[in-house]
Amino acid sequence: MKRGAPGALPLAPLASAFALALAFVGALACVGSAKTLAANGATAANGAVSAGGAVDARAAVDINGQLKDPALQSRFEHITKQLRCVVCQNESIADSNVELAGDLRRQVREMLVAGKSNDAIFGFMTDRYGEFVRFSPPLEPKTLLIWGAPFFMLLLGGFIIYRVVRQRSRMPLDDEPTPGP
Amino acid sequence: MWKFLLPFAAFVGLVVLFAFGLNPKRDIHALPSPLIGKPAPLFTLTDVLDPQRAVSNGALKGQVYVLNVWGTWCVSCREEQASLMAISRQHVVPIIGLDYMDQRDKAKQWLEQLGNPYQAVAFDNDGRTAINWGVYGAPETFLVDGHGRVIYKFISPVTTEVWEHEFLPRIDAARRDGA
Numbered sequence: 001m002k003r004g005a006p007g008a009l010p011l012a013p014l015a016s017a018f019a020l021a022l023a024f025v026g027a028l029a030c031v032g033s034a035k036t037l038a039a040n041g042a043t044a045a046n047g048a049v050s051a052g053g054a055v056d057a058r059a060a061v062d063i064n065g066q067l068k069d070p071a072l073q074s075r076f077e078h079i080t081k082q083l084r085c086v087v088c089q090n091e092s093i094a095d096s097n098v099e100l101a102g103d104l105r106r107q108v109r110e111m112l113v114a115g116k117s118n119d120a121i122f123g124f125m126t127d128r129y130g131e132f133v134r135f136s137p138p139l140e141p142k143t144l145l146i147w148g149a150p151f152f153m154l155l156l157g158g159f160i161i162y163r164v165v166r167q168r169s170r171m172p173l174d175d176e177p178t179p180g181p
Numbered sequence: 182m183w184k185f186l187l188p189f190a191a192f193v194g195l196v197v198l199f200a201f202g203l204n205p206k207r208d209i210h211a212l213p214s215p216l217i218g219k220p221a222p223l224f225t226l227t228d229v230l231d232p233q234r235a236v237s238n239g240a241l242k243g244q245v246y247v248l249n250v251w252g253t254w255c256v257s258c259r260e261e262q263a264s265l266m267a268i269s270r271q272h273v274v275p276i277i278g279l280d281y282m283d284q285r286d287k288a289k290q291w292l293e294q295l296g297n298p299y300q301a302v303a304f305d306n307d308g309r310t311a312i313n314w315g316v317y318g319a320p321e322t323f324l325v326d327g328h329g330r331v332i333y334k335f336i337s338p339v340t341t342e343v344w345e346h347e348f349l350p351r352i353d354a355a356r357r358d359g360a
Binding site for chain 1: 213214282307312313315
């Protein structure tokens with residue numbers, strides 16, 4: 001069995017671009033998640049780093065498995081919802097019961113407690129599992145097609161409607177009395 | 182003219198996209214590894230057969246080697262084991278095992294029953310090494326060159342066919358590349 005060659009990869013964003021472009025709702029959803037990403041990008045980190053630099057994330061977790069620091073816990077929830085479980089692929093690691101998802105949640109928790117930024121945590125994951133683990137790809141030159149396609153399609157649709165309406169307005173209506181000879 | 186050409190061009194574009202997207206030969210679960218061309222993550226773990234013995238891939242620097250991720254819970258690893266035994270008898274490269282999400286006694290029993298094709302098997306108890314390698318299942322097989330770079334990753338069981346067509350040419354190329 002052959003896996004996707006690197007050369008064939010640009011087609012994948014193209015395919016998703018078309019899928020996205022089909023629905024205007026898609027565009028709205030994208031804008032929404034881009035905003036939350038930006039808002040959560042720079043939250044101050046306050047972790048319990050011990051003197052040796054090693055982190056004991058268990059000490060920072062309460063009996064329900066939640067991080068005691070509510071700011072860290074909300075970042076934890078945001079990040080784990082944004083990371084795809086690569087085993088099940090349509091679930092986030094926040095939702096998945098797969099063992100690997102549990103291991104990755106532990107990793108995220110430890111990195112948060114160690115004071116790592118959201119970007120560092122997303123970077124850690126994409127370095128190992130690829131951009132595919134992010135549900136919303138970052139806005140970069142190579143992802144411009146994905147992010148731009150919905151707006152392009154909207155403009156194209158608007159243009160077509162404009163053309164059709166203008167053309168129809170020039171045509172005589174059926175019930176309009178045709179000018180007699 | 183444009184009235185016909187544009188929809189036709191769009192149609193051709195969609196055909197190309199669907200031919201790629203719906204290709205039945207494409208395994209949608211096989212993700213390209215971002216590790217290809219990057220230094221192989223180093224690990225020092227204990228040997229699955231001997232908790233006192235360390236297994237480290239740093240000791241293999243300068244050598245082309247294979248890292249095979251498996252586990253006794255993995256059904257397709259069982260069929261892969263026969264191929265790995267045949268491959269190990271060729272003595273082309275050292276095969277290092279990474280026993281993932283497993284238990285020592287089960288792994289030991291497995292190796293006794295099915296044979297041990299590995300030079301050493303590292304026991305990844307907490308799954309951290311697997312995360313560093315971007316492992317998301319088993320079996321997964323990596324090829325590391327003499328510069329310590331990951332040059333290939335194969336997801337799903339390695340067969341002797343896969344070994345001949347995908348691994349051997351890359352091993353030869355890596356050796357010609359020096360180191």
